[in-house]
Amino acid sequence: MDGLYKLTIGELSDLLSKREIKSVDILNSYIQRIKEKDPQISAYLYNDFEEALQNAEAADKIIASGDDFPSLTGIPLSIKDIFLIKGKKTTCASKILDNFISPYDSTVVKKLKENNYVFLGKTNLDEFAMGSSTENSAYKITKNPYDLNRVPGGSSGGSAASVAADLCAGSFGTDTGGSVRQPAALCGVVGLKPTYGLISRYGIIAFSSSLDQAGVLSKDVTDAAIMLGAVAGFDEKDQTTRRFEVKNYAEIVKKADKSLMKGLRVGIPAEFFSDGLDPEIGSKISEIKALLKELGATIVDISLPDTKYSVATYYIIATSEASSNLERYDGIRYGRRHKEEDGKEIQSLDGLYRKSREAGFGNEVKRRIILGTFALSAGYYDAYYKKASLVRKLIIKNYKDAFGKADVIIGPTSPTPAFLIGEKTADPLSMYLSDIYTISVNLAYLPGLSMPVGVVKNPTKDGGVLPVGLQIISPWAMEDRLLSVAKIIEDEVGKYIRK
Amino acid sequence: MNNNDLFEAVIGLEVHSQLLTKTKMFCSCPNIFGLEPNSAVCPVCLALPGALPVINFEGVKLAVKAALALNININKKSLFARKNYFYPDLPKGYQISQYLDPVSSDGYLNIKTDGGGKKIRINRLHIEEDAGKLIHIGNRSYVDLNRAGTPLVEIVSEPDISSAAEAAAYLKALREILVYLGVSDGNMEEGSFRCDANVSVRRKGDSKLGTRAEVKNVNSFKFVEKAIEYEIERQIDIVLSGGSVIQETRLYDSKENTTRSMRGKEEAHDYRYFEEPDLPPLILSEEFISEIRNSIIELPEAKRGRYVSEYKLTEYDAEVLTQDKDIARYFEDLIKENNGRVEIKKLANWVINELLSELKVREGEGRSLIKAQDFLELITAVESGSINRNTGKIVLAEMLSSGKKAGEVIKENNLAQVSDDKGIEDIVKQVLDENQKELADLIGGKDKLFGFFVGEAMKKTKGKANPKKVNEILHRYIENYKSGRS
Ligand SMILES: [Zn+2]
Numbered sequence: 002m003d004g005l006y007k008l009t010i011g012e013l014s015d016l017l018s019k020r021e022i023k024s025v026d027i028l029n030s031y032i033q034r035i036k037e038k039d040p041q042i043s044a045y046l047y048n049d050f051e052e053a054l055q056n057a058e059a060a061d062k063i064i065a066s067g068d069d070f071p072s073l074t075g076i077p078l079s080i081k082d083i084f085l086i087k088g089k090k091t092t093c094a095s096k097i098l099d100n101f102i103s104p105y106d107s108t109v110v111k112k113l114k115e116n117n118y119v120f121l122g123k124t125n126l127d128e129f130a131m132g133s134s135t136e137n138s139a140y141k142i143t144k145n146p147y148d149l150n151r152v153p154g155g156s157s158g159g160s161a162a163s164v165a166a167d168l169c170a171g172s173f174g175t176d177t178g179g180s181v182r183q184p185a186a187l188c189g190v191v192g193l194k195p196t197y198g199l200i201s202r203y204g205i206i207a208f209s210s211s212l213d214q215a216g217v218l219s220k221d222v223t224d225a226a227i228m229l230g231a232v233a234g235f236d237e238k239d240q241t242t243r244r245f246e247v248k249n250y251a252e253i254v255k256k257a258d259k260s261l262m263k264g265l266r267v268g269i270p271a272e273f274f275s276d277g278l279d280p281e282i283g284s285k286i287s288e289i290k291a292l293l294k295e296l297g298a299t300i301v302d303i304s305l306p307d308t309k310y311s312v313a314t315y316y317i318i319a320t321s322e323a324s325s326n327l328e329r330y331d332g333i334r335y336g337r338r339h340k341e342e343d344g345k346e347i348q349s350l351d352g353l354y355r356k357s358r359e360a361g362f363g364n365e366v367k368r369r370i371i372l373g374t375f376a377l378s379a380g381y382y383d384a385y386y387k388k389a390s391l392v393r394k395l396i397i398k399n400y401k402d403a404f405g406k407a408d409v410i411i412g413p414t415s416p417t418p419a420f421l422i423g424e425k426t427a428d429p430l431s432m433y434l435s436d437i438y439t440i441s442v443n444l445a446y447l448p449g450l451s452m453p454v455g456v457v458k459n460p461t462k463d464g465g466v467l468p469v470g471l472q473i474i475s476p477w478a479m480e481d482r483l484l485s486v487a488k489i490i491e492d493e494v495g496k497y498i499r500k
Numbered sequence: 501m502n503n504n505d506l507f508e509a510v511i512g513l514e515v516h517s518q519l520l521t522k523t524k525m526f527c528s529c530p531n532i533f534g535l536e537p538n539s540a541v542c543p544v545c546l547a548l549p550g551a552l553p554v555i556n557f558e559g560v561k562l563a564v565k566a567a568l569a570l571n572i573n574i575n576k577k578s579l580f581a582r583k584n585y586f587y588p589d590l591p592k593g594y595q596i597s598q599y600l601d602p603v604s605s606d607g608y609l610n611i612k613t614d615g616g617g618k619k620i621r622i623n624r625l626h627i628e629e630d631a632g633k634l635i636h637i638g639n640r641s642y643v644d645l646n647r648a649g650t651p652l653v654e655i656v657s658e659p660d661i662s663s664a665a666e667a668a669a670y671l672k673a674l675r676e677i678l679v680y681l682g683v684s685d686g687n688m689e690e691g692s693f694r695c696d697a698n699v700s701v702r703r704k705g706d707s708k709l710g711t712r713a714e715v716k717n718v719n720s721f722k723f724v725e726k727a728i729e730y731e732i733e734r735q736i737d738i739v740l741s742g743g744s745v746i747q748e749t750r751l752y753d754s755k756e757n758t759t760r761s762m763r764g765k766e767e768a769h770d771y772r773y774f775e776e777p778d779l780p781p782l783i784l785s786e787e788f789i790s791e792i793r794n795s796i797i798e799l800p801e802a803k804r805g806r807y808v809s810e811y812k813l814t815e816y817d818a819e820v821l822t823q824d825k826d827i828a829r830y831f832e833d834l835i836k837e838n839n840g841r842v843e844i845k846k847l848a849n850w851v852i853n854e855l856l857s858e859l860k861v862r863e864g865e866g867r868s869l870i871k872a873q874d875f876l877e878l879i880t881a882v883e884s885g886s887i888n889r890n891t892g893k894i895v896l897a898e899m900l901s902s903g904k905k906a907g908e909v910i911k912e913n914n915l916a917q918v919s920d921d922k923g924i925e926d927i928v929k930q931v932l933d934e935n936q937k938e939l940a941d942l943i944g945g946k947d948k949l950f951g952f953f954v955g956e957a958m959k960k961t962k963g964k965a966n967p968k969k970v971n972e973i974l975h976r977y978i979e980n981y982k983s984g985r986s
Pocket of ligand 1: 540542
């Protein structure tokens with residue numbers, strides 16, 4: 002069968018169940034596609050087709066032996082290079098881990114293995130997930146499949162591009178301030194960041210522990226539900242996971258019906274339509290608003306008054322935690338240990354630390370370590386870290402109040418469509434603002450989803466377009482509602498925008 | 501007047517004690533001393549990327565137990581925090597500890613002093629993890645991370661201690677309680693029980709505290725006292741010569757008996773404490789706490805008091821019997837088993853004089869006590885006269901070695917005391933026959949030789965004869981000889 006790479010997980014799984022195709026067929030389709038397209042896009046840091054073939058053959062055996070197999074069986078997926086996989090290189094797109102082979106599996110990967118997935122390769126990201134364009138990778142620049150001169154967003158830019166360019170059936174990423182949703186929006190795919198604590202963080206390289214959450218990038222909402230169901234749940238190795246009831250999201254999404262929209266209160270926060278928003282994106286979101294109204298939803302104007310502090314709050318909390326989380330990269334036990342020019346070991350301990358970290362970390366990582374170290378230091382802790390923690394509480398309360406009036410909140414995912422490579426690298430602050438609508442969701446531990454709802458004209462490419470993402474936010478641990486609303490919108494506006 | 505009499509010392513102690521858990525505080529690696537370097541490690545305690553800590557509730561239980569025993573208030577909600585600094589023995593680059601909101605705060609410990617007793621207030625007890633170890637060989641340093649992540653409690657006293665002797669008494673009392681409860685092995689030499697001392701001096705009558713120095717690296721009880729004494733002297737000398745004490749960390753050098761400044765970077769730490777985002781707040785339920793409270797056994801101080809008032813033992817005996825909680829429990833089992841038959845004082849003597857000395861001989865063989873019931877059988881055998889006291893000691897030794905019961909040992913070795921008159925009479929006759937010269941002397945008035953004959957008779961029975969009976973019968977024979985009736 003031709004063009005298997007274009008299909009969704011749901012479609013592939015269906016064909017596998019009917020024994021119309023084999024996992025190996027799907028894999029071959031992707032291998033060909035990757036060989037053809039990835040040299041231009043650079044979504045992957047590396048592929049492992051040998052391992053993938055073993056996975057696919059094993060999956061085919063399982064499928065041949067019975068009908069009862071998990072829905073990711075035989076499905077080729079890509080993984081952001083921040084998840085540890087036993088025996089595989091995990092660099093986090095940093096030079097400091099350029100030689101690190103993980104001796105253990107992250108919980109997400111362990112669950113994927115139990116689901117008989119096919120591992121296609123590791124995708125590119127901003128170093129240590131710090132960035133919004135994937136330009137901070139120490140290895141390569143990933144391009145937006147819609148326009149190779151533009152960024153895919155970040156930090157899960159490689160994952161988003163790999164899904165958008167059909168270089169995999171779906172991808173796992175992480176989202177600390179928008180790192181799944183923003184690239185999903187810029188690449189025109191679905192990106193889901195679940196409630197903090199729904200997916201285990203064990204074996205995911207930590208950036209900011211109280212904000213990091215694994216997420217999925219997929220071709221449609223159904224796939225996001227399938228992927229979430231495969232990896233969600235309490236993990237005794239991660240004490241921040243909660244004993245939530247893990248629902249059958251795929252089943253819930255399947256049953257989602259327009260009638261659900263009747264009387265659903267959809268909150269529109271004024272703060273998400275402020276000055277920095279691209280007017281064309283604004284009008285796309287307004288179209289969705291009108292659509293929902295037509296479907297019977299009640300549109301409610303709400304306010305999240307403290308979200309104006311969310312970027313500042315985020316950059317204090319995230320950098321503070323990062324400054325501590327990245328202390329383990331010291332050149333002592335693993336990772337890059339810097340040597341003298343003549344190849345000899347550095348003799349002083351301080352020298353070993355300084356030189357290994359100086360050579361190993363990129364500029365954005367260093368910038369954030371310095372920021373975070375400052376925010377936590379004696380004399381500044383109260384003014385910065387402590388104050389930020391208090392503001393975080395206000396933001397949580399804003400959402401709590403808002404969800405008293407609304408059942409879901411919608412708005413744009415990103416203030417702009419995909420920007421040009423190099424456009425914002427000189428100005429970190431304008432880069433930080435590309436996560437202005439996503440950050441507060443992480444601060445409030447809430448689930449958020451970005452889905453493509455249309456395109457705007459690409460100003461630098463004749464006849465070209467750039468995707469627009471709609472962000473939906475639901476109350477805490479209500480992924481079922483979030484996914485259902487997304488599915489209904491998807492049914493109305495059309496699935497997955499093809500390039 | 502001695503210069504020292506013009507000053508008083510103000511001392512606070514920070515004690516770190518490892519907890520006797522099976523596994524480490526935040527991972528499931530074994531918590532065992534002396535394993536091959538880097539053999540008890542995992543992604544968590546090696547601080548591999550992506551690894552996360554998980555609270556060991558066994559460690560929390562022991563910490564709460566210690567806090568309750570030290571009269572420290574338990575905080576039902578406490579927080580873990582990160583203490584950040586770089587060192588090769590600290591794999592994560594931070595130590596998980598508690599900073600604001602520790603698991604327990606505000607308590608006290610009563611100590612004995614020359615002037616009677618004193619209450620030393622305790623500021624807090626909190627949970628943290630130990631670092632690994634550096635091993636320096638030649639100009640190379642090696643890292644062993646077996647100890648990294650070992651559970652610790654840090655117990656911080658208020659500066660209520662005013663002398664080196666009081667510091668030692670506080671440490672001794674603290675250690676005794678922790679060891680008694682099975683919270684710690686209290687081993688200072690192996691580093692599982694460590695102490696840092698904050699020492700300052702001021703002129704008597706001054707209300708303002710002097711500048712303090714922190715004395716570290718004190719690894720035995722003896723050295724704690726010496727290090728503090730030295731430090732007090734040093735500071736008094738400085739003040740008397742018009743200088744001022746610098747706030748600093750000083751290392752104790754036990755060979756030189758001095759403290760040395762460790763000025764430099766070690767001093768400049770800004771630990772950047774903040775709440776550990778990988779761990780939720782530690783919430784303890786009332787049930788959890790009261791379950792632990794109920795599991796706390798009678799502490800040595802209370803036990804000693806009870807032994808004196810209830811069992812009518814001397815202070816000294818009570819002290820000896822309670823030093824080791826296993827022995828104390830054994831003694832109490834013995835009393836229960838005895839049920840009033842043998843006098844408690846006699847039981848205490850058996851434990852102190854016979855059992856403990858036998859155990860001392862066997863030190864290092866690994867202690868295995870005989871059952872209280874079996875020991876009581878032996879005691880009863882002696883006290884009722886069926887074997888004599890010396891035989892009893894031999895039987896006890898055999899029981900401890902072989903694990904056999906008293907009755908078996910006595911029977912197998914034919915040790916039962918010969919008490920029947922006929923048997924003893926035969927032996928006495930034999931002894932008299934064999935020692936005609938001595939007999940003649942005895943009859944002639946050399947009374948001292950009486951003892952000689954008793955000894956000979958006992959020898960013949962290998963000590964089994966009832967000495968009282970031997971005396972009686974021998975006496976009768978001698979009297980008969982003397983009156984010419986034989
Ligand atoms: Zn471990």
